[in-house]
Amino acid sequence: MSPSPNSFRTGPDERGHFGLFGGRYVAETLMPLILELEKAYNEAKADPQFQGELKYLLSQYAGRPSPLYYAERLTKKLGGAKVYLKRDELNHTGSHKINNVLGQVLLAKRMGKTRVIAETGAGQHGVATATACALFDIPCVVFMGSVDVDRQAPNVFRMKMLGAEVRPVKAGAATLKDAMNEALRDWVATCETTFYCIGTVAGPHPYPAMVRDFQCVIGDEVRKQMMEAEGRLPDTLVACIGGGSNAMGLFHPFLDDSGVRIIGVEAAGRGIDSGEHAASLTGGRPGVLHGNRTYLLQDKEGQITEAHSISAGLDYPGIGPEHSWLKEKGRVEYVSATDDEAVEAFQLLCKIEGIIPALESAHALAHTLKLAPSLPKDNLLVMNLSGRGDKDVPQIAARLGVEI
Amino acid sequence: MSRIEKRFAQLKADKRAGLVTYITAGDPNAEVGYQILKGLPAAGADLIELGMPFTDPMADGPSIQLAGQRALKAGITVDVTFDMVRRFRKETGDNDTPILLMGYYNLVYQRGAERFCKEAAAAGIDGFILVDLPPEEADELKPHAVANGLDTVLLTAPTTDDKRLPAVLKYSSGFVYFVSVLGITGTTSASEEAVRTHVERIKRHTKLPVGVGFGIKTPDQAAAIARHADAAVVGSAIVDRVKAGLDDNGKAKPDLVPGVFAYIKALADGVRGVRKA
Known part of the structure; x- marks a missing residue:
């Protein structure tokens, strides 16, 4: 079927x-x-x-529902879409x-x-x-x-x-x-x-x-919360993708709402052209690994190549098979953000909203920073803030040359 | 009759079980790997499994993982593997010893199942054992294997119960490979009693010969398997002999190839010492 x-x-x-x-x-x-x-x-x-x-x-242990937070200062700075953050970083253990x-x-x-x-x-x-x-x-x-x-x-x-x-x-x-x-x-x-x-x-x-079913709680909540906040569905969804579980959880409940634009952000590492990246949909092709057929980073022969990303959570040469299918069907747009862009976005969110995002989620934010200014002010954009960045603090410090 | 079927028929006529030897293609490099391949039948191998090196061998233990890394480092590709088999058939004139490719499905899929089967058959290969292609996904390979006269040897495991066995057997030809332990290659060994029970169970469902592998390291263990199965499969212990024949820089020492053959001969003696009814 x-x-x-x-x-x-x-x-x-x-x-x-x-x-x-x-x-x-x-x-x-x-x-x-x-x-x-x-x-x-x-x-x-x-x-x-x-x-x-x-x-x-x-609800009682993990703390759901996580808030859908209107990031007012970020929205003002970007001057375009109204940016909401789905605060899954507030869950117990710090991520989705x-x-x-x-x-x-x-x-x-x-x-x-x-x-x-x-x-x-x-x-x-x-x-x-x-x-x-x-x-x-x-x-x-x-x-x-x-x-x-x-x-x-x-x-x-x-x-x-x-x-x-x-x-x-x-x-x-x-x-x-x-x-x-x-x-x-x-x-x-x-x-x-x-x-x-x-x-x-x-x-x-x-x-x-x-x-996916277990993660759909994210999108189901967003649907309800956005109806409460704005009386309608969001216009744009953005989430980062390694294997793609936080993204699928946000996207899936909206797949049949054709008015909702859906964007997944892969890790471009040092840039797609450098070959050192983890963007399997952008830079890979279908293959078989870890029990499923999906887009994979691989050489001509089918040997799996190493992914690269500053974010350990996105550093994977494959992606969930349903994302591969959604790409082929054209329902979801898949783009990418580099290590540098993610680190910049990470720092911005700390300063402007007082939220330390996970480096993974910072990739979704990096694309949001690019996209939001080009969208009209009544465009409701939801970015999944899938994890908090406490775990990344030592790594960011090292990258910025700071001793802690 | 395929080469594999003929070989098992001959073994039956000789009233003994067979020895299936696994090596990773081109381990430790193309030339030494070929010398090993070439000498396997004389050392006592009845069937040959040739592993296609893969970056992510999820069902293999450390021995075969390392062998694959050595081969990949030496530049072994599917084409090189095919060439090796072509050269074997031509130089040795051996058109009787079956050679099966063993490995992971992505290498087949990338080439396309149809093209892969055509080229494999043309090179003198007799069949496949693909670790991550269970019957549920075998449809995309099977018709092309059949069209090119290639056998598909499927795996059964201790977890494959009587209800599921027919599905596995439906896609298997040449022989059935019983993975005798829960786990990866080259680690634990099954008891003789457990092997006997499972082989008898499988044979209630099929007339195909049953080969048994995983964890066989000594001639005595090989002999114990030979008492109950139609063939004993040895892999990790052989590639460990390859590794033992390398110097600190990974270069083959002069005694590498003879060392591998001496070990295989001991295994073959173990297997051949068991007379079957």
Whole structure:
């Protein structure tokens, strides 16, 4: 079944495909477990008790709904669109990652799994997973590239304090891709008792759809909040994209509202032309990695190339398969912002709004700074402020040559 | 009859199990890698698995990961791998030993399944074992494999239950590969009893020969597998011998190739020492 031409919200099909993208490209050992997960998730999704428990945790534990904040000073400075920030950085653990993790760890418990593993780049997903595992008293192992362990030291310590074991991964470029390889290797050996909590809308089906469903709380809230604030839907949505979970969570509830312009911002690193970037949709082509077919950074042969971004959370050569599909369908625009632009945007938001954004979210902000001035004053723009930047402070200081 | 089918028929007539040896193509470099490939049948390999080096071998342990990195560093591509097999068929005149490509689907997908199958068959390759292509996604490869006379050997695992087995077997030809442990290549080993139980279970569903791999390191272990399966597959332990034959600068020492062959001969002796009914 291909999605009805009247809707962008019906995917994936029963085999986990979004058009050409998605699927289940995993070792046979994992296949039966992935089918079991799909079944368990579908049952949980339809179970009011599961949904009720999740809703309770999201509000009482994570602090949802997050505010939709009208950034007045930023709006005035840019002189164009009315800029709203979706404050997902205010969630418990400091990013949108907790939305998904609470859902998955609840599911792990429901399935009787006794151990949880996760991969992490910036450490936000790792911290969220370690947090939920502490809450539910489940042992947790987080795989993290050793380069990321160094550049996101505060988050590594947070995970350890929360009781998780952090395993540095030295293979390859020692970043997010390698952490995911290692998590998959662990999972194939432990799959009967271990739940793999994937942090983004990627991996084999049902992960892209499941993580999206858990993140849609972002867009659902924005819809309601914007109606309350302005009496109508937003005109423009902007979010950063590594694997693309915060973006999908914001975008998906609006995909069928044709009046809403939707923009995803990839990490252009040192510039697309430099070849040192993490913009898989802009600079890659379809391929198969980590259980799904999607746009990937790769050479002619199909060997995966290393991504580069100042932001550990965007430093990944792939992207969620549904984003690949939305790009091909033309429903979402995908653009990019460089390391330099992100750092500049990071500093601006600190000074003008008193908010320290995560370097990941600073990419969305960098594009907002470019875009908003060209839009009319009645254009309602929502940027997803998906994470807070406390974790990035040491890295920014180093980049600016400041000793702290 | 494909080369793989013929080889298993011959093994059956000889009343013994086969030895399947895995090497990564072009490990540690194209020339030494070719010398190893060329000598495998004489050392005792009944079937050859040739790994296509890939940057992200998610189902492999450290041994095969490192072998892949050595090969990639040496510039091994799919074309080089095809050339190696072509040269093997031509120089050795061996048109009986089956050669299977083992690896990850992206390399096939980038070339296009149709073109890949055509070129592989023309080079003298007999089939594929693609780790990340379960039956759910095998439709896009299978017709092209069949059209070019290539076997597709699918994997079954301890987690593949009786309900699921028929789906795997439907896409498998030549033989079925039983991954005997939960985990990645070259780590833990299964007990003989567990292997026996699973092989018997698989054989209740199919007439295809069953090869068993993962974690086989010694001639005794290979012999134990040979008692129950139609073939024992050894990989990581062989590429570890390649690594052991490298000096500190990664150059092949003179005893690398003979060392690999001596080890394979010991494995083959183990397998051949088991008489089957």
